[in-house]
Amino acid sequence: MARGKRELGWDEAVDRFLTFLATERGCSKATLEAYARDLQRLLRHAEQRGKTSLQALSGADLQSFVDALHQSGLAARSRARVLSAVRSFCRFAQREQWLAGDFRRDLPLPKLPQLLPKAVSVQTVEELLATQPDDDLALQRDRALLELVYAAGLRVSEAVSLRLEGINLEAGFVRVIGKGRKERVVPIGRYARERLAHYLQQVRPRLARPGSSPYLFLSRRGRPLRRTHVARRLAQLVQRLGLAEKLTPHTLRHSFATHLVQAGADLRAVQLMLGHADIGTTQIYTQVSSEHLRQVHRKFHPRG
Numbered sequence: 064m065a066r067g068k069r070e071l072g073w074d075e076a077v078d079r080f081l082t083f084l085a086t087e088r089g090c091s092k093a094t095l096e097a098y099a100r101d102l103q104r105l106l107r108h109a110e111q112r113g114k115t116s117l118q119a120l121s122g123a124d125l126q127s128f129v130d131a132l133h134q135s136g137l138a139a140r141s142r143a144r145v146l147s148a149v150r151s152f153c154r155f156a157q158r159e160q161w162l163a164g165d166f167r168r169d170l171p172l173p174k175l176p177q178l179l180p181k182a183v184s185v186q187t188v189e190e191l192l193a194t195q196p197d198d199d200l201a202l203q204r205d206r207a208l209l210e211l212v213y214a215a216g217l218r219v220s221e222a223v224s225l226r227l228e229g230i231n232l233e234a235g236f237v238r239v240i241g242k243g244r245k246e247r248v249v250p251i252g253r254y255a256r257e258r259l260a261h262y263l264q265q266v267r268p269r270l271a272r273p274g275s276s277p278y279l280f281l282s283r284r285g286r287p288l289r290r291t292h293v294a295r296r297l298a299q300l301v302q303r304l305g306l307a308e309k310l311t312p313h314t315l316r317h318s319f320a321t322h323l324v325q326a327g328a329d330l331r332a333v334q335l336m337l338g339h340a341d342i343g344t345t346q347i348y349t350q351v352s353s354e355h356l357r358q359v360h361r362k363f364h365p366r367g
């Protein structure tokens with residue numbers, strides 16, 4: 064039931080919500096686009112039911128939307144993502160007094176099996192990052208970037224967004240702007256410092272152009288890298304090296320956390336380095352470690 068006198072159209076409501084996410088939550092462009100796509104599903108469903116304004120939306124409409132998602136054949140995780148976006152939108156609409164009542168009970172999230180983050184072995188990471196003579200500037204840049212992603216557990220979006228002033232090789236740390244525009248400082252080890260020093264001295268000056276970007280990692284045209292470009296370059300490198308395990312930039316982040324936990328690192332320290340707001344998010348890596356122990360037991364115990 065509407066509390067205001069003017070009915071709020073769907074497009075205006077969604078635009079205001081996306082503006083809130085961008086300005087108040089600091090959500091990235093990719094996140095905003097994902098929210099917009101998911102809310103378009105709700106919009107189309109509501110319009111098919113004759114609901115042309117947000118205030119006309121009812122709990123029955125939302126329950127019908129949940130049923131339609133299930134019947135569409137979407138995987139459970141995809142349905143959960145869409146419903147999470149809709150729940151966030153409804154919470155915002157209630158706060159703005161566009162909607163009355165609690166709609167969350169009408170939008171139950173599907174139960175999902177807990178999937179352990181994919182991590183590769185230390186040996187695979189070492190093979191990927193091994194120093195090999197190469198005159199290809201882009202490949203040298205890629206190795207420096209991937210070394211840093213693994214050394215500091217960065218998201219690929221964080222790595223491509225790094226600016227020159229965010230790196231302090233002498234002190235051995237990187238200053239990262241993560242989700243929600245939150246800043247964190249992460250130490251980096253000797254290998255990453257050496258690789259970055261080479262990149263900064265020998266590679267980046269040859270990629271930069273007059274008035275070039277202040278970002279750390281540059282394309283051949285002196286522009287900031289895109290996340291998709293990094294993922295594509297990594298896939299090419301994995302194929303070139305003949306590595307058996309599948310690798311993505313996010314796999315390196317998971318491997319960073321998993322290898323630290325397996326080596327006995329304090330979970331709170333890992334949480335801070337990853338930039339997790341909730342330590343519960345980080346605790347999943349203890350399950351990765353437990354799975355590693357089970358694998359070792361099965362492989363080496365006489366009665367495993």
